[in-house]
Amino acid sequence: MSNDTQPYFIVSTAPHTHSGSSVRRIMLDVIIALMPAVLASFYLFGWHAVRLTAVCVLGCVGTEALCRRLMGRDLGIGDLSAVVTGLLLAMNLPPALPSGMALVGCVIAIAIAKQVFGGIGYNPFNPALVARVALLMSFPVAMTRWHDALNPARWLGFAWTVPDATTTATPLGLVKTALTMKQPLPLTWDNSTMLDYLLGNMSGCIGEVSALALLLGAGYLLFRRCITWHIPVTYIGTVAIFAAILRVVDPATNMPVSFHMLSGGLMLGALFMATDMVTSPLTRRGQLVFGAGCGLLTILIRRWGGYPEGVSFAILLMNALTPLINQATRPGIFGQSRKKK
Amino acid sequence: MRTTQALFKLRGSIHPEYFKGLARDKDIVAMPLPKQLCVSMAQHLGAPAKPIVSKGDHVLKGQRIGEAAGFISAHVHAPTSGTVTAVEDGPTVTGTLALRVVIEPDGQDTPANALPPIKDWTTAGRDTILARIADAGIAGMGGAGFPTRVKLSPPPDKPIDTLIINGAECEPYLTADHRVMLERAEQIWQGCEIMRSLLGVKTVRIAIENNKPEAIKAMQTAIAKADGDVAICILKTEYPQGAEKQQIFATTGREVPSGGLPMDVGCVVENVGTTYAVWDAVVNGNPLIERVTTVTGHPVAEPRNVLARIGTSYADLLAFCGGLTCDAVKIVSGGPMMGIAQSNLETTTTKTTSGLLFLEASRVPEYTSMPCISCGRCVVACPMDLLPAELSNRIEAGDYDAAESLNILDCIECGCCAFICPAHRPLVQHFKMGKSRVILKRRQAQTKS
Ligand code: SF4
Numbered sequence: 074m075s076n077d078t079q080p081y082f083i084v085s086t087a088p089h090t091h092s093g094s095s096v097r098r099i100m101l102d103v104i105i106a107l108m109p110a111v112l113a114s115f116y117l118f119g120w121h122a123v124r125l126t127a128v129c130v131l132g133c134v135g136t137e138a139l140c141r142r143l144m145g146r147d148l149g150i151g152d153l154s155a156v157v158t159g160l161l162l163a164m165n166l167p168p169a170l171p172s173g174m175a176l177v178g179c180v181i182a183i184a185i186a187k188q189v190f191g192g193i194g195y196n197p198f199n200p201a202l203v204a205r206v207a208l209l210m211s212f213p214v215a216m217t218r219w220h221d222a223l224n225p226a227r228w229l230g231f232a233w234t235v236p237d238a239t240t241t242a243t244p245l246g247l248v249k250t251a252l253t254m255k256q257p258l259p260l261t262w263d264n265s266t267m268l269d270y271l272l273g274n275m276s277g278c279i280g281e282v283s284a285l286a287l288l289l290g291a292g293y294l295l296f297r298r299c300i301t302w303h304i305p306v307t308y309i310g311t312v313a314i315f316a317a318i319l320r321v322v323d324p325a326t327n328m329p330v331s332f333h334m335l336s337g338g339l340m341l342g343a344l345f346m347a348t349d350m351v352t353s354p355l356t357r358r359g360q361l362v363f364g365a366g367c368g369l370l371t372i373l374i375r376r377w378g379g380y381p382e383g384v385s386f387a388i389l390l391m392n393a394l395t396p397l398i399n400q401a402t403r404p405g406i407f408g409q410s411r412k413k414k
Numbered sequence: 415m416r417t418t419q420a421l422f423k424l425r426g427s428i429h430p431e432y433f434k435g436l437a438r439d440k441d442i443v444a445m446p447l448p449k450q451l452c453v454s455m456a457q458h459l460g461a462p463a464k465p466i467v468s469k470g471d472h473v474l475k476g477q478r479i480g481e482a483a484g485f486i487s488a489h490v491h492a493p494t495s496g497t498v499t500a501v502e503d504g505p506t507v508t509g510t511l512a513l514r515v516v517i518e519p520d521g522q523d524t525p526a527n528a529l530p531p532i533k534d535w536t537t538a539g540r541d542t543i544l545a546r547i548a549d550a551g552i553a554g555m556g557g558a559g560f561p562t563r564v565k566l567s568p569p570p571d572k573p574i575d576t577l578i579i580n581g582a583e584c585e586p587y588l589t590a591d592h593r594v595m596l597e598r599a600e601q602i603w604q605g606c607e608i609m610r611s612l613l614g615v616k617t618v619r620i621a622i623e624n625n626k627p628e629a630i631k632a633m634q635t636a637i638a639k640a641d642g643d644v645a646i647c648i649l650k651t652e653y654p655q656g657a658e659k660q661q662i663f664a665t666t667g668r669e670v671p672s673g674g675l676p677m678d679v680g681c682v683v684e685n686v687g688t689t690y691a692v693w694d695a696v697v698n699g700n701p702l703i704e705r706v707t708t709v710t711g712h713p714v715a716e717p718r719n720v721l722a723r724i725g726t727s728y729a730d731l732l733a734f735c736g737g738l739t740c741d742a743v744k745i746v747s748g749g750p751m752m753g754i755a756q757s758n759l760e761t762t763t764t765k766t767t768s769g770l771l772f773l774e775a776s777r778v779p780e781y782t783s784m785p786c787i788s789c790g791r792c793v794v795a796c797p798m799d800l801l802p803a804e805l806s807n808r809i810e811a812g813d814y815d816a817a818e819s820l821n822i823l824d825c826i827e828c829g830c831c832a833f834i835c836p837a838h839r840p841l842v843q844h845f846k847m848g849k850s851r852v853i854l855k856r857r858q859a860q861t862k863s
């Protein structure tokens with residue numbers, strides 16, 4: 074026994090063993106899970122996707138470090154949460170957004186939406202979504218300048234930063250314009266378009282277009298138990314049910330269910346944004362309510378709202394309701410059902 | 415075979431690494447008398463016993479040296495014959511001080527023979543047996559140390575219909591109960607019959623986790639000829655199957671009400687070690703002066719299941735197991751989930767010391783706890799269906815009223831939540847503190863009114 078050299082033993086409260094899980098490991102898993110969609114975005118949108126991803130990740134990590142330094146705290150970037158926010162923010166931006174604007178987004182996400190509230194764990198709203206919506210309000214033109222995926226010019230560099238003839242509308246944008254103009258539905262929806270949408274060959278935010286890549290990543294998160302099925306399934310399921318009802322009631326003005334599934338930010342939102350642990354409810358029951366609420370709001374905004382896409386707004390609104398949902402869905406504890414009898 | 419599967423699933427649980435292989439196959443070995451035995455008067459739940467010997471007295475093995483002080487208390491006996499060298503304050507396992515009697519063994523181990531064997535307990539009468547259990551100083555050996563006599567004499571308005579024998583041993587590392595079941599199955603069953611007749615119940619469930627197939631087999635053989643509704647209840651191996659309320663739920667489907675006791679749902683739960691002690695006290699007239707303690711952990715040279723006299727110092731126990739092969743940075747009295755970390759090896763064993771665990775540095779990583787990220791894992795893991803995340807935030811903010819309304823007093827301190835928490839929050843620490851604050855507040859309110 075080495076009591077002479079080491080007379081002290083560590084004394085702490087039980088338990089004296091731990092599962093080995095950590096916040097850093099969870100964030101690392103999310104980063105791994107995002108990789109298929111990030112790589113897809115590079116392939117589909119070329120240089121601009123690379124540029125936005127780099128700017129956002131560095132911008133978010135830098136802002137986090139700076140804020141912590143200014144507040145006199147430890148850097149706190151080791152938990153990798155700023156990397157996740159950076160990736161998610163980039164994925165929620167249109168390909169031609171100038172780097173300066175993306176950087177503004179980073180500062181909003183980290184400084185205002187996260188650190189002001191006290192840093193990781195305390196932010197009521199999803200930081201990447203707050204930044205996206207703030208950018209949409211501040212730079213409405215730049216944030217809605219879309220380009221087709223697989224544009225032949227995508228590796229050519231800075232051409233897109235000036236408005237040019239290659240801009241297009243997103244599928245949801247086309248539908249919304251038709252709706253407001255009371256025109257017939259603008260899209261043909263056949264198997265080959267469906268396949269294009271599944272793979273990501275359409276216009277939209279760089280990380281949201283490839284449903285397949287996102288599903289792959291979500292599968293990994295489920296496998297690693299970083300997320301559970303509750304929010305994604307109720308979210309996507311609710312959108313599907315309401316889209317189906319609308320389609321049956323009025324096929325002339327409503328796109329089919331599969332269109333709603335594959336277009337816009339539904340997959341990215343339901344699989345990666347709504348499942349953000351900090352800003353979603355604690356209990357499984359709460360998560361079911363949360364997912365259903367997100368789905369309902371999304372379809373309402375898509376069909377009747379002022380914007381073509383409602384995923385960001387829907388999730389942010391449900392973020393605001395999370396404390397209430399937590400309160401309303403408290404579990405009945407062991408032994409309490411009998412106490413009342 | 416009289417075997418049933420557990421009826422109900424735990425509401426929440428975890429699957430830690432068990433490391434039972436370290437000591438599982440080691441026979442129980444009796445440890446020779448150490449040079450000194452320090453017998454604490456605070457060995458059980460309730461009031462500490464009052465010492466009735468003084469310095470210089472010569473005592474015999476099994477002689478009463480501490481008198482139960484009140485209804486919820488238990489007698490304490492001399493573990494061997496020898497001279498009392500001191501009656502003084504000494505450290506207890508929780509780090510507080512309590513009176514202890516220090517005995518220097520004379521090596522003769524002369525028995526006091528104060529309690530005559532009751533060979534035919536079936537005709538001895540209920541009061542005689544209950545008195546014997548009290549005289550033998552038996553207290554729950556599974557952890558809490560609740561005086562067994564009290565448990566076995568429930569008030570008449572609480573009819574008991576089921577006796578549950580707890581052989582789950584869900585704490586990782588520990589194998590003492592496993593060995594006791596394996597080597598003393600017949601005696602455990604006899605002890606069980608004694609308690610069964612005291613309580614007047616027909617139904618007996620012996621709860622064992624399915625990671626102990628040999629113990630299950632041994633107990634099956636022991637109960638083969640039993641009459642009445644007796645069965646081994648095989649539990650899935652998950653923590654905390656051994657927790658009293660959880661075990662009652664798993665074996666009978668009954669939920670002990672919030673703030674209630676097992677007898678509220680007609681159950682009495684006794685640990686296998688306690689059951690053996692009851693048999694030994696009644697049939698052999700032996701008071702509770704020794705128990706099996708698992709000395710284990712990777713740094714221990716020879717992990718063992720040691721039958722040691724109560725009052726043996728942790729240092730002596732370790733020496734008997736060959737000492738350490740590498741540095742240990744943490745010593746835990748009990749298992750890794752609910753045991754108590756010790757600052758030194760001077761503390762001595764009590765009736766509740768089920769294990770002594772040594773952990774090396776690589777198994778005791780240092781953590782910086784972070785804010786809760788609301789991952790919800792603790793909520794899923796909590797067997798009491800509490801909201802550990804919210805409770806902990808409230809306690810951190812000093813809001814004990816909110817913690818009370820979130821049922822903090824129902825927390826069984828099992829540690830599932832802290833085990834699973836990725837933010838390494840000191841959840842159990844918060845709950846222990848919060849509970850004592852809430853209890854204090856309730857007491858103050860009572861004295862005022
Ligand atoms: S320690 Fe308390 S709160 Fe944590 S899991 Fe166990 S019972 Fe639940």
Ligand code: SF4
Binds near residue numbers: 788803835838
């Ligand atoms: S496990 Fe830890 S981080 Fe997760 S919700 Fe519970 S307290 Fe918060």
